[in-house]
Amino acid sequence: MGSDATTRRSGDGGYTTSTAFLEALAEGGVEYVFGNLGSDHPGILEAYALARAEGREHTLPRLVICPHESVAMAAALGHAQVSGVAQVVLAHVECGTQNIGGMLHNAAKGRTGVLMYAGASPFTQDGELFGSRNEFIQWIQDVHDQRGIVRGYTKYDNEIRTGANVKQLVRRAVQIASSSPAGPVYLVGPREVMEAEAPPQRADPAQFPPVAPAALAPDTVERVASALAGARQPVVVTSYLGRDRAAVPELVRLCEAAGAGVLESVPMHVNFPADHPLHWGYQWNDQHHNPLLESADVVLVLGSDVPWIPTRNRPSADARVFVVDEDPLKEQMPLWHVPAELFARADLATAVRQLRERVTELAEPSAVAARRATAEAEHERLFEQRSRREVPDGETITPEYLVALVRDLVDDDTLVLTESITNYPAVSWHLRRNTPGSLLGSGGGSLGWALGAAVGAKLAAPDRTVVSLVGDGSYLFGVPSSAFWLARRYDAPSLTIVFDNNGWNAPKASALGVHPDGTAARHDDFGVDFTPQADLAGIAAAAGGAWGRTVKAAGELPGALAEAYSVVRSGRAAVLAVQVPGL
CATH class of the missing domain: 3.40.50.1220 (TPP-binding domain)
Incomplete structure (x- = not known):
């Protein structure tokens, strides 16, 4: 940092807590900040703009704009699972923090390191400090315990109260997130603090390594x-x-x-x-x-x-x-x-x-x-x-047949993400992956991980082909309009193959497991079908310019799979919705 940067006044492009925060992330190896921006982030946006104007944007992590916090969190998880390095999610105060919820569960249960940062409503309202409240929403978004929203899932949470030690707080947060068992951490920064001028500081990342591996006695x-x-x-x-x-x-x-x-x-x-x-x-x-x-x-x-x-x-x-x-x-x-x-x-x-x-x-x-x-x-x-199950039933496409075709299509280096839920067993038994790191799941139970995770995984490993196997429920939970827009903007294409059985099979299976002869079973009344069916491939095409197709007959499937895989390898996202036996 130049000495002139430290003498600028707050609000005039000076060296602020926000700049120190972002520098600390980059110095610690963080490549991406996956962000959904709000009124709490002017200091962050100003720090990025100043870095670009001064030709030092390479000193900060790349900002990836995500139109939905759940997708941002999933992308950060996908990147961390592939790279082994905790990434960062930028959320908008307590609203954005709550939008992260399901993916936060996956980070905690899947033991994946990620640092979540959210601003907080300004704590002054009469202009006492630079960054004081100036929008009506900042009263509405002021809650008693914002950090408490995530505390049941995080390994660590803290508030940034001054720019004087922000690098130390960031280093400690990343160290905890990365230490086994890895997991999510959460930092909050009020706007006045993040806008304030910060003194030059050092916090050597080499002095904050993850905890060393433990051996058996x-x-x-x-x-x-x-x-x-x-x-x-x-x-x-x-x-x-x-x-x-x-x-x-x-x-x-x-x-x-x-x-x-x-x-x-x-x-x-x-x-x-x-x-x-x-x-x-x-x-x-x-x-x-x-x-x-x-x-x-x-x-x-x-x-x-x-x-x-x-x-x-x-x-x-x-x-x-x-x-x-x-x-x-x-x-x-x-x-x-x-x-x-x-x-x-x-x-x-x-x-x-x-x-x-x-x-x-x-x-x-x-x-x-x-x-x-x-x-x-x-x-x-x-x-x-x-x-013996890897054959279609006439023109009906069985999950086993679909997965066997995918197995023959992909190579050992292809990265496969699985969020196929009731078809998890079919994927395991028939995909038969052998190379460590070539198959990933969320590790948790909250749906919607794969679409965003595919973007993060592709950013972490741009030379690898990424293929996601998802259920139709998982696909819709993944906010496909946001995820495929994101993939298009940041040149992170993947192939998404949807097991489309027109509904949520998992709740039906759970109900039958408890009430095999109940009223719901006798009347086949479970309330879990997706009629009328959504155009799953069409969503991706409309939002992200993806190639899309729906396949209903077994005879069409090999050719459609080959075409979709070729499209992705050429640099365009693709969605193949495959209709498998219904509920």
């Missing part, structure tokens, strides 16, 4: 490794180990050393290569017993919030269960328990590496070979059964 390594090495039928259950791409090959080596099968429960990442002969498939809301899980004598849960549903499928009461996780007790979940003899907090890649080294020393080779042969036979049986 030696006696824990010995206990778990001994159990795996001596097991009759060991199984590993994981959901999100693949968030750390380096952990996936370590898990492969551990399972090969132990002869253990791997079961992915509600996976949102590539946790284990699908084609590996020790892969035992996927478990979602399965309402039936899993004999492979129930017959295991040693179960190692490595990074999972829901390793099984106790009322439907669970290990034998005699099984030895061990839980290793960065968040082993799920402290933010009021009701949670997995009966286990050991819970250990550790970085998953580090823990798996430790266990693999000790299991290799302890395991008897002939026993491991026998266990691997049994596990590999189960893999062949399971995936062969699923492969």
Whole structure:
């Protein structure tokens, strides 16, 4: 910063708290500020304009204008999930903060680092300070506890009260957001503070690194490794180990050393290569017993919030269960328990590496070979059964057929986002991703993540092709008019494939799960259909100039998929709505 910048008066283009705030973000590695702007952001806008006028816009993160806060948050999450670096969302006071709500849930439950910043209504009203109230809305938007709106989901929240230490506050916020388990943080800055002149300051980002990975204690390594090495039928259950791409090959080596099968429960990442002969498939809301899980004598849960549903499928009461996780007790979940003899907090890649080294020393080779042969036979049986479903039903397009065609279309480097909800199992079983980092889900349960996340993911990895597999409900929740406009403006095209079953299948399935013979079931009256059907592809075409098509017959699908994929690879967004069997 030049010395002349610090002497300018507030409001005259001086070096303000807003400028220091944005500089701190860039110095900490933040590439993008995804923003929905309002009356609380004049200082931010002035800081950007001044930087452009002075030819130093490269010293600030790029501002990406998002016409809806939910899309902004989803984009920030998508970028962070791909880049591994927390990004920033700019929200408009308490209104914009509440609009973020569903994606905030996904950030917290998916353990994705993101910094949310919102202004606050000015705290003076008679011109006492520069930036004082001058619009009627600023009285209406003044609430008792703006930070309290998000406190049930954030790891940290604070208010910027002075420009003198704003860089330190930003560094600390990003450090907390990025430390395992990662998650969202929230800062608030009143307009008078963000407009005020700030003194030059330093807060070296190198002094605010994320917390270093934690290892297992030696006696824990010995206990778990001994159990795996001596097991009759060991199984590993994981959901999100693949968030750390380096952990996936370590898990492969551990399972090969132990002869253990791997079961992915509600996976949102590539946790284990699908084609590996020790892969035992996927478990979602399965309402039936899993004999492979129930017959295991040693179960190692490595990074999972829901390793099984106790009322439907669970290990034998005699099984030895061990839980290793960065968040082993799920402290933010009021009701949670997995009966286990050991819970250990550790970085998953580090823990798996430790266990693999000790299991290799302890395991008897002939026993491991026998266990691997049994596990590999189960893999062949399971995936062969699923492969038989990959055919259409006449001209009716089944989800399994659709996903199998997508599998054959994409390459290993293609980044696939999944928000297919009731078709999550079909995507897992039939897409069969093998490359770590090539599949992402939101990690949470709030719909509408994929469309915005695809923009953020493309900005983070511009050379990769991005494909989203979504339900029609997820598509509409994603504010497609805003998301596809955003993709067009910032040259971030992706292919969105919609499982269009004309409604919300998930609430119907939930109702049938509780009332299988109830009145709703007898009368087929669930109130979840989308009649009249929206033109899903047409929304994207109108808002973002996307290529769009709706496919109803199986014979049309291969050609339509190939065309849509080609369009995206040439630089234009595409939406293919595929009508699958209805509710």
